[in-house]
Amino acid sequence: QKEVEQNSGPLSVPEGAIASLNCTYSDRGSQSFFWYRQYSGKSPELIMSIYSNGDKEDGRFTAQLNKASQYVSLLIRDSQPSDSATYLCAVDSGGGADGLTFGKGTHLIIQP
Amino acid sequence: GAGVSQSPSNKVTEKGKDVELRCDPISGHTALYWYRQRLGQGLEFLIYFQGNSAPDKSGLPSDRFSAERTGESVSTLTIQRTQQEDSAVYLCASSPGTYTDTQYFGPGTRLTVL
Numbered sequence: 487q488k489e490v491e492q493n494s495g496p497l498s499v500p501e502g503a504i505a506s507l508n509c510t511y512s513d514r515g516s517q518s519f520f521w522y523r524q525y526s527g528k529s530p531e532l533i534m535s536i537y538s539n540g541d542k543e544d545g546r547f548t549a550q551l552n553k554a555s556q557y558v559s560l561l562i563r564d565s566q567p568s569d570s571a572t573y574l575c576a577v578d579s580g581g582g583a584d585g586l587t588f589g590k591g592t593h594l595i596i597q598p
Numbered sequence: 599g600a601g602v603s604q605s606p607s608n609k610v611t612e613k614g615k616d617v618e619l620r621c622d623p624i625s626g627h628t629a630l631y632w633y634r635q636r637l638g639q640g641l642e643f644l645i646y647f648q649g650n651s652a653p654d655k656s657g658l659p660s661d662r663f664s665a666e667r668t669g670e671s672v673s674t675l676t677i678q679r680t681q682q683e684d685s686a687v688y689l690c691a692s693s694p695g696t697y698t699d700t701q702y703f704g705p706g707t708r709l710t711v712l
Contacts, residue, residue, distance in 0.1 A: 520700070520701075522703075528705070529689055529703040529704060529705050529706050530641070530689075530703050531703070532700050532701075532702070535700055574640065574641070576641075585631050585633065585643030585644075585645075585646050585657070586631075586641070586643065586701060587643065588633075588640045588641040588642075588643075589640055590639060590640035591640055
């Protein structure tokens with residue numbers, strides 16, 4: 487059974503600070519890793535994808551992957567109130583046939 | 599361009615009735631996915647199509663659930679004899695094709711079984 491674990495939160499971060507979201511996964515064969523943002527009542531939207539070890543930066547977002555530790559993280563710099571949402575970590579073990587395995591999400595609150 | 603669309607956006611039905619949910623993927627996307635999200639829960643993978651073929655249907659929760667896809671376009675998810683535990687948001691996603699491709703989600707269908 488493939489599992490993706492996230493702290494459900496809520497994680498409260500002051501505006502302008504760095505928000506750090508973490509995710510661990512159970513399947514060592516996992517090859518593709520995604521962070522989705524989901525506002526209440528809305529569908530998930532992709533924030534970042536990462537496929538190799540190390541850091542990947544896109545604007546205020548940085549995804550970090552450590553396959554040896556089976557660990558993925560998302561850093562949000564200069565957090566804004568509009569970043570308040572649930573962040574879903576998703577993992578694909580390859581082939582597509584199993585879809586993405588999602589964590590239950592971390593609820594992030596940015597305090598003005 | 600147009601994103602993934604789903605219909606209906608909301609569906610309220612009585613226990614025991616059949617429902618059909620529709621997904622229109624992004625044009626040209628060969629891969630299509632169905633997920634279910636119960637209130638306050640993560641996404642649960644249901645089924646994947648590559649073209650009109652579904653290699654593995656084991657993710658479907660029970661034999662009351664079935665899905666089909668016409669070519670590389672519209673897909674329908676059918677739930678027969680609905681039960682209250684089927685109440686959830688059903689999300690469809692599509693991707694260009696390979697497993698590394700980003701999945702783009704539709705707005706979902708909120709199903710309520712009374």
